[in-house]
Amino acid sequence: MKAKATLKQIAKELNVSVSTVSKALNDSPEISEQTKVKIKEYAKLKNYKPNVIGLNLKNRKTKTIGVIIPNILNSFFAKVFSGIEKVADKKGYNVITCISNESLEKEIHTLEMLSNGTIDGFILSVSEEAQKLQDYSHFSAIINDGTPIVMFDRIADEVECDKVVVDDFDSALNSTQHLIDLGCKNIALISSVDNLSVGKLRADGYLKALKDNNISVNDNIIIRTDSEEDMKSKIDGIFDHKIDGIFALEENDSVAALRMSLKKGFKVPEDISIIGFADGILASRRLSPSLTTVSQHGIEIGEVAAKKLIERLEETEEETSNYETIVIKTKLKERESTRKK
Amino acid sequence: MKAKATLKQIAKELNVSVSTVSKALNDSPEISEQTKVKIKEYAKLKNYKPNVIGLNLKNRKTKTIGVIIPNILNSFFAKVFSGIEKVADKKGYNVITCISNESLEKEIHTLEMLSNGTIDGFILSVSEEAQKLQDYSHFSAIINDGTPIVMFDRIADEVECDKVVVDDFDSALNSTQHLIDLGCKNIALISSVDNLSVGKLRADGYLKALKDNNISVNDNIIIRTDSEEDMKSKIDGIFDHKIDGIFALEENDSVAALRMSLKKGFKVPEDISIIGFADGILASRRLSPSLTTVSQHGIEIGEVAAKKLIERLEETEEETSNYETIVIKTKLKERESTRKK
DNA sequence: CAAAATTATGAAAACGTTTTCGACTACCTG
DNA sequence: CAGGTAGTCGAAAACGTTTTCATAATTTTG
Numbered sequence: 001m002k003a004k005a006t007l008k009q010i011a012k013e014l015n016v017s018v019s020t021v022s023k024a025l026n027d028s029p030e031i032s033e034q035t036k037v038k039i040k041e042y043a044k045l046k047n048y049k050p051n052v053i054g055l056n057l058k059n060r061k062t063k064t065i066g067v068i069i070p071n072i073l074n075s076f077f078a079k080v081f082s083g084i085e086k087v088a089d090k091k092g093y094n095v096i097t098c099i100s101n102e103s104l105e106k107e108i109h110t111l112e113m114l115s116n117g118t119i120d121g122f123i124l125s126v127s128e129e130a131q132k133l134q135d136y137s138h139f140s141a142i143i144n145d146g147t148p149i150v151m152f153d154r155i156a157d158e159v160e161c162d163k164v165v166v167d168d169f170d171s172a173l174n175s176t177q178h179l180i181d182l183g184c185k186n187i188a189l190i191s192s193v194d195n196l197s198v199g200k201l202r203a204d205g206y207l208k209a210l211k212d213n214n215i216s217v218n219d220n221i222i223i224r225t226d227s228e229e230d231m232k233s234k235i236d237g238i239f240d241h242k243i244d245g246i247f248a249l250e251e252n253d254s255v256a257a258l259r260m261s262l263k264k265g266f267k268v269p270e271d272i273s274i275i276g277f278a279d280g281i282l283a284s285r286r287l288s289p290s291l292t293t294v295s296q297h298g299i300e301i302g303e304v305a306a307k308k309l310i311e312r313l314e315e316t317e318e319e320t321s322n323y324e325t326i327v328i329k330t331k332l333k334e335r336e337s338t339r340k341k
Numbered sequence: 342m343k344a345k346a347t348l349k350q351i352a353k354e355l356n357v358s359v360s361t362v363s364k365a366l367n368d369s370p371e372i373s374e375q376t377k378v379k380i381k382e383y384a385k386l387k388n389y390k391p392n393v394i395g396l397n398l399k400n401r402k403t404k405t406i407g408v409i410i411p412n413i414l415n416s417f418f419a420k421v422f423s424g425i426e427k428v429a430d431k432k433g434y435n436v437i438t439c440i441s442n443e444s445l446e447k448e449i450h451t452l453e454m455l456s457n458g459t460i461d462g463f464i465l466s467v468s469e470e471a472q473k474l475q476d477y478s479h480f481s482a483i484i485n486d487g488t489p490i491v492m493f494d495r496i497a498d499e500v501e502c503d504k505v506v507v508d509d510f511d512s513a514l515n516s517t518q519h520l521i522d523l524g525c526k527n528i529a530l531i532s533s534v535d536n537l538s539v540g541k542l543r544a545d546g547y548l549k550a551l552k553d554n555n556i557s558v559n560d561n562i563i564i565r566t567d568s569e570e571d572m573k574s575k576i577d578g579i580f581d582h583k584i585d586g587i588f589a590l591e592e593n594d595s596v597a598a599l600r601m602s603l604k605k606g607f608k609v610p611e612d613i614s615i616i617g618f619a620d621g622i623l624a625s626r627r628l629s630p631s632l633t634t635v636s637q638h639g640i641e642i643g644e645v646a647a648k649k650l651i652e653r654l655e656e657t658e659e660e661t662s663n664y665e666t667i668v669i670k671t672k673l674k675e676r677e678s679t680r681k682k
Numbered sequence: 683c684a685a686a687a688t689t690a691t692g693a694a695a696a697c698g699t700t701t702t703c704g705a706c707t708a709c710c711t712g
Numbered sequence: 713c714a715g716g717t718a719g720t721c722g723a724a725a726a727c728g729t730t731t732t733c734a735t736a737a738t739t740t741t742g
Contacts, residue, residue: 004458004487006698017722022700032720047486051458053403054698057394057727064437064459072423073416082413085440089447094459096405097438099426106430117345117392118405118435145388146345262629287628288603347728358692363730373690395728398697
């Protein structure tokens with residue numbers, strides 16, 4: 001366990017001052033070539049690397065981004081994260097990641113923990129609990145303290161900050177319309193995320209599409225819940241009614257819809273066409289039949305969010321711009337689970 | 342953009358010294374109740390939180406762990422990460438995460454970037470490129486500088502540090518034996534990770550099982566490669582030969598084996614039994630039939646690695662223990678893709 | 683009432699940097 | 713030779729803490 005080299009040590013061992021060492025290593029013209037060479041060689045020998053904390057303290061920033069993700073095992077968030085990391089790395093930023101596990105308390109705790117100089121700004125998606133309780137005051141507090149936040153996917157409308165979202169309403173509207181265009185008359189809705197902002201928007205899009213086409217809403221084939229158990233107990237029920245299409249609002253729901261259809265003896269897409277939100281890891285190519293999905297472009301969301309935050313961090317006092325909400329368009333990826341009747 | 346409160350500011354505004362403020366907020370007995378109350382109230386009003394960087398600099402540690410993961414979109418790594426994060430949070434540590442994307446250069450870059458005071462220690466899984474080139478010198482350099490490393494899953498034998506692994510050889514041996522016990526005579530091997538340490542160990546386990554049972558090795562039904570394309574072009578071929586069992590060494594391989602079997606018209610598990618390494622997100626429950634897998638306990642690996650590192654970080658000079666290699670036992674989870682003949 | 687003990691506060695150093703400014707030498711110029 | 717100018721280098725401050733030690737004021741003690 002060697003002690004790490006510092007400017008001070010090097011200075012002492014070479015009988016020069018700390019400032020001389022610092023300048024030499026930074027190639028300042030004030031220092032003679034001779035001593036520069038001497039110091040640089042010695043520094044290399046000692047494997048000197050400037051301690052970032054000293055620098056951070058001096059610059060009063062850390063070039064580090066805090067990311068709070070509700071659940072890393074959800075592949076959508078994993079994708080977003082990978083987008084963030086990519087951009088951050090390119091721009092010389094580090095990424096501190098915390099997982100809120102959908103808990104409001106952990107979310108607050110993380111915010112507190114990191115907003116003390118550890119990070120320069122946050123990128124986050126609101127936890128389920130916070131959305132359920134509509135409790136967003138902790139975000140405003142952080143922003144007021146001068147730490148910028150960029151929210152993505154699950155956002156809080158009443159918090160003033162930059163946001164990156166998918167056009168949930170329109171995507172759902174279009175997807176449902178697509179099922180209708182394929183000839184579906186009885187389209188079931190399956191949502192296990194009805195407590196989330198995105199879940200509500202998507203459900204609204206579905207309803208709007210039905211209304212636009214003068215299709216009456218059949219509550220028997222609509223599941224809107226926020227619990228896995230509830231979902232499991234209800235999903236059987238919808239197959240007792242006539243169904244020729246399913247629109248699922250979340251990745252797990254999509255896969256569940258497919259499996260259940262097959263298990264109940266329906267053929268997909270012959271009997272039932274299925275479209276689901278999903279970012280492509282679970283669903284898509286690996287299933288038989290593969291699922292037609294609304295692709296959320298997770299990586300792109302992460303990239304855009306990171307760019308926005310870094311832009312915000314690096315703007316000067318004068319050029320502070322207004323908060324922005326960036327909408328990423330989804331894309332319907334047609335695969336094997338949909339077909340014209 | 343309010344300026345954040347500092348000790349200095351508070352001191353000035355209350356006409357006391359910085360040290361008094363610091364002591365008051367830390368409840369030092371040196372300070373009178375009266376001034377304590379006054380200072381604490383004012384601090385609360387100003388929403389004062391001690392700047393961590395000042396502390397870090399003073400303590401010469403950051404209570405932050407650096408995690409380097411080859412690929413976050415791989416659900417095994419996502420699970421490990423979630424285990425790490427859980428333990429770290431409980432013990433009051435932050436987690437800085439970087440993704441090497443299997444690149445040696447990014448791995449080195451990350452190591453350099455973070456080992457300058459930003460983090461106290463690393464938890465990492467070696468990138469594919471480093472394993473291919475057998476280039477591990479960058480790890481030793483970091484360790485020599487006094488920054489501890491805990492490696493997991495993909496490890497480098499020649500680097501002296503703590504390690505957390507799965508019993509790859511034994512797992513493969515047992516899984517293959519299990520297929521044999523089920524009555525399989527012609528067991529194919531599918532590996533797209535033959536360049537990785539874990540891939541080699543697993544393949545060796547497979548071969549040993551065959552040998553133990555006096556089954557001759559049939560190279561026609563063995564695919565060992567390190568490229569996706571190569572895999573795609575070869576996988577068709579093995580079905581031209583007699584096969585009644587498949588052992589797949591990686592999550593993607595497992596799913597591919599299942600899909601391909603079905604596509605080729607075989608029934609699983611009636612015609613072919615399949616066992617694959619997988620941590621349960623992609624494969625397992627969601628597929629039909631669901632896959633019998635060797636479960637790697639990703640979350641537990643992460644937890645154990647984090648515990649080990651933190652233990653290492655917090656031990657004193659005298660109590661430094663020897664490096665340890667911790668083996669996590671895998672578990673064979675029987676599902677629908679295996680059956681006795 | 684003087685000396686000692688207690689109590690409350692502040693000054694300064696330390697952590698590792700960068701940067702501004704001042705100081706010293708040697709040389710050149712008029 | 714006085715004065716100016718490069719060319720080198722070092723001292724000190726700053727970032728935000730904590731902590732040790734000194735100082736001042738007050739109280740207790742003999």
